[in-house]
Amino acid sequence: DSGVTQTPKHLITATGQRVTLRCSPRSGDLSVYWYQQSLDQGLQFLIQYYNGEERAKGNILERFSAQQFPDLHSELNLSSLELGDSALYFCASSARLAGLNEQFFGPGTRLTVL
Amino acid sequence: QKEVEQDPGPLSVPEGAIVSLNCTYSNSAFQYFMWYRQYSRKGPELLMYTYSSGNKEDGRFTAQVDKSSKYISLFIRDSQPSDSATYLCAMREEGTGANNLFFGTGTRLTVIP
Numbered sequence: 001d002s003g004v005t006q007t008p009k010h011l012i013t014a015t016g017q018r019v020t021l022r023c024s025p026r027s028g029d030l031s032v033y034w035y036q037q038s039l040d041q042g043l044q045f046l047i048q049y050y051n052g053e054e055r056a057k058g059n060i061l062e063r064f065s066a067q068q069f070p071d072l073h074s075e076l077n078l079s080s081l082e083l084g085d086s087a088l089y090f091c092a093s094s095a096r097l098a099g100l101n102e103q104f105f106g107p108g109t110r111l112t113v114l
Numbered sequence: 115q116k117e118v119e120q121d122p123g124p125l126s127v128p129e130g131a132i133v134s135l136n137c138t139y140s141n142s143a144f145q146y147f148m149w150y151r152q153y154s155r156k157g158p159e160l161l162m163y164t165y166s167s168g169n170k171e172d173g174r175f176t177a178q179v180d181k182s183s184k185y186i187s188l189f190i191r192d193s194q195p196s197d198s199a200t201y202l203c204a205m206r207e208e209g210t211g212a213n214n215l216f217f218g219t220g221t222r223l224t225v226i227p
């Protein structure tokens with residue numbers, strides 16, 4: 001158990017809908033990362049937050065947004081969902097920004113868009 | 115071209131075999147090189163990491179980095195059925211302030227008893 005929790009485990013929804021994925025980092029970790037894992041693209045970095053502030057952006061679509069709250073939990077909002085958004089969404093957390101800065105991954109949320 | 119390329123396999127070997135997993139990359143700024151292991155329906159977990167070039171050994175696992183060739187490898191000796199998982203290489207730059215990882219697509223390994 002990495003100490004990172006994600007809810008829900010599974011989400012099934014329809015095209016055009018909006019969903020919110022939630023992540024709680026390990027105790028004491030200030031950084032949260034969101035990744036998307038699909039069969040053909042592998043794990044793709046979406047966005048990083050550090051202590052409430054956006055730190056880095058990857059290949060995140062404009063239909064997607066995220067935030068990190070004062071208690072350090074994070075939410076990833078996906079809107080106007082398309083079939084191609086079906087994937088595993090992972091959250092990871094880390095303690096610092098420097099050095100190895102190991103990222104600990106949660107169990108993921110499996111999103112299915114029908 | 116993707117920044118990190120990894121043969122997706124699948125790779126199937128008998129128990130006790132030596133396994134070689136490889137990745138190539140294009141970004142010469144990468145300094146941290148990692149191998150993650152991902153069991154089915156689980157999140158990735160860090161297996162080994164190497165900073166810059168060289169070799170690192172941890173039990174049955176050896177990680178190698180050749181920065182001149184932009185090539186990294188993970189060797190598993192005396193492979194066990196419990197090693198069956200997807201192995202992902204990951205890399206990141208140093209000092210950019212952002213710590214996001216660039217992953218390969220993963221190689222699915224099955225060790226047959």
